Amino acid sequence: MLPSWTDGPARGEIVDFVRRVTDEDSSAHVPPAGRIAVFDNDGTLWCEKPGPIQSEFLFRQLARMAGREPKLAERQPWKAVVERDYAWLGAAIEKHYRGDDADLHSMVDGLLQCYVGLTTDAFARAAGDFLRSGRHPQLGRPYLACTYAPMTELLRYLAGHGFTNCIASGGTRDFMRTVTEEVYGIPPENVVGSSVALEYREDVGDIVHTAAVEVFDDGPMKPVRIWSRLGRRPIFAAGNANGDIQMLDYCARGPGASMCLLIHHDDAEREYAYTGGAEEALMRAARDGWTVAGMAGAWRTVFAPAAGALQ
């Protein structure tokens, strides 16, 4: 079991935790209905560098929009996308983390314009087509082969022990839902994430996108959205960034046994090495005793063979 994990402390703690909560004679036993495991997606289940996979999808939508309305290319964020000005795009994210959201908001507003009036089915087709046909710009792997083999093994291992796996991501729920069953064995109803506000249009008999964000599912919203969806507190949570702290904390502070896993990107050779955006999470892990899995040491393999991952 868990062959892509090295025989180190992270793997040992996972196996020990699963044994304790599934053993009916253990004081830490949890019945199957309570075995809820939640996973962040970008950087936890699949690669998030050089940027989240979804951002390329969004940039293409913006570029397509500017292609239809050339005047848009004269202003941000379309200008940056058309000119492939990654410096502007990167700076918008950097500024966001410093509390200046003006550029990020202009980007989000632009993106929302791409989808107004689009049905949920049409959006799902566009997202699914992108994910099934695209390729990571640096790793050269198909997007769907950018999932981490140790984590998909962990999902199967937990499912095999009666756990219900859920995704709780800052990424867009309806983007990920198109592939989570295929790549993670997680059905759409167990995907929680950010969402655009939707409305029912009786004239078309369908649900369409509006120009508003419903919820940005990050930080303190993660536990709230998990509970709202499931009506249960998770006993296992895995993340990799500061936006996962409250989800991990919520899991850790439940009444019974729990396990929190923080993936640490310290593997410049096989993936990427970075702590940006994870500084606080690493400190909290050390303070609160969460399990930290450094990719370089904890994982024998990072990615599954590309062909296999796409089967």
Added chain:
Amino acid sequence: MLPSWTDGPARGEIVDFVRRVTDEDSSAHVPPAGRIAVFDNDGTLWCEKPGPIQSEFLFRQLARMAGREPKLAERQPWKAVVERDYAWLGAAIEKHYRGDDADLHSMVDGLLQCYVGLTTDAFARAAGDFLRSGRHPQLGRPYLACTYAPMTELLRYLAGHGFTNCIASGGTRDFMRTVTEEVYGIPPENVVGSSVALEYREDVGDIVHTAAVEVFDDGPMKPVRIWSRLGRRPIFAAGNANGDIQMLDYCARGPGASMCLLIHHDDAEREYAYTGGAEEALMRAARDGWTVAGMAGAWRTVFAPAAGALQ
């Protein structure tokens, strides 16, 4: 099967629909993952007269609040609750349906004050205790025995044919979730409903209620919330009131086979006879060919024996 249903058209259409979507050789076949059935709760799965069961719970909370802060009893809505002024309470609802929401808003604002800072667990205990100990004021039955026997049979029948049953109710999600597994076999994650905005409080390590409504899950919000939760369009939908029209319409207008069921309360002898709040729904059912089940003719039994329902 379905012994509490008379051998009439409603039962016949249900059995025929289930046969068509489960028969692998049928052109209307739907694989199990797509067999989503959604049910309104108040008036569809259990009795909603003289008022929704939840309203008594809410009134008790308001009365308790006024008991702690006697000055509250001098103003609405606490005054009406303390003085058992059902005329004022009823008028607030009536006014709402005429577009005047002032009194209803004062009531909702008062109710929200009852729960500020309460954890989701504490709320669930209060709701569960109320539902398990209370008794219907006119039927004399325990609340949990106010479910309709033909509908709980229908839930079992659908589940037995690979359907996933969900509740989509205007009532509060977290109120119903405390008993839906027990009375309907529907786990908490399949309950969609109105909700109070929640927040994660790191100081207590838990999710607590705020003083704001997150969503009132009625009318056009029902299909949106169903899709947001499940990522799938239902193929079976049952309701009883105008607030269910869009949910039924969304189901009816899917790409494949679907069935819409409208429960009609025409049984003054065994339950209640009323069309108030269902006028448009009945017209839409006639226009669009939804199946109408009048309780007097379609149901052999309305309520299960009380003792059995509570086991």
